[in-house]
Amino acid sequence: MNVQITRHALDRVPLSLLIDDSTLLVNLSYFWMRDRNAVDGENRRWEDVPVVIPESFTRTFAEWCLAHGVRGKYSVVPCPAGLGRVDEQIPLFTGSQHESWLKMCRETIMPSFDITPETGQGFCGLHHR
Numbered sequence: 001m002n003v004q005i006t007r008h009a010l011d012r013v014p015l016s017l018l019i020d021d022s023t024l025l026v027n028l029s030y031f032w033m034r035d036r037n038a039v040d041g042e043n044r045r046w047e048d049v050p051v052v053i054p055e056s057f058t059r060t061f062a063e064w065c066l067a068h069g070v071r072g073k074y075s076v077v078p079c080p081a082g083l084g085r086v087d088e089q090i091p092l093f094t095g096s097q098h099e100s101w102l103k104m105c106r107e108t109i110m111p112s113f114d115i116t117p118e119t120g121q122g123f124c125g126l127h128h129r
Contacts, residue, residue, distance in 0.1 A: 017065070017072035021118050023080040024101050025093055027053045031081035051092070055101050062108035074113035 021028065033046035064070075076086060084090035089098050109115065 015070065015072075017070050017113075019072065019074045019113065021077055022058075022074060023077040023118075024086045024090065024105075025052050025055065025097065026077075026080040026083060026090065027051055028077065028081060031083075035081075055097070055104055058101075059104050059108055062104070062112070065112050066108060069112075071112045072114075073116060074109055075116045075118040077118045 027050055030046055030049040030051050033044040033049060036042065037044055037046065078087070079085050080090070083092060089095050105115070
């Protein structure tokens with residue numbers, strides 16, 4: 001038996017990374033836990049979870065992806081936790097914070113990732129029962 005292993009043309013394993021349900025600065029887990037407790041009676045400690053995911057965290061990750069050739073899809077929740085729309089200013093943040101995140105997204109995420117809106121239910125203040 002003659003077996004031949006074919007390698008990728010660039011001599012590396014192709015990889016695509018899917019980042020799902022991201023959004024501008026808002027930590028969706030905080031709001032989900034806070035709001036879901038009332039629905040199912042659980043006692044999640046949402047007070048210990050940060051409200052914000054710093055832009056620096058997302059930037060560091062995106063820069064790492066750029067440096068290592070990681071590409072994929074990055075979905076953004078367009079109306080995070082019902083707080084406002086990402087294409088407008090979200091009341092929790094200043095205009096400069098909002099613009100800085102969008103600039104970071106254009107410069108460090110868009111070169112490596114296709115940006116798509118997250119269209120699932122439950123992200124605009126609507127919760128499943």
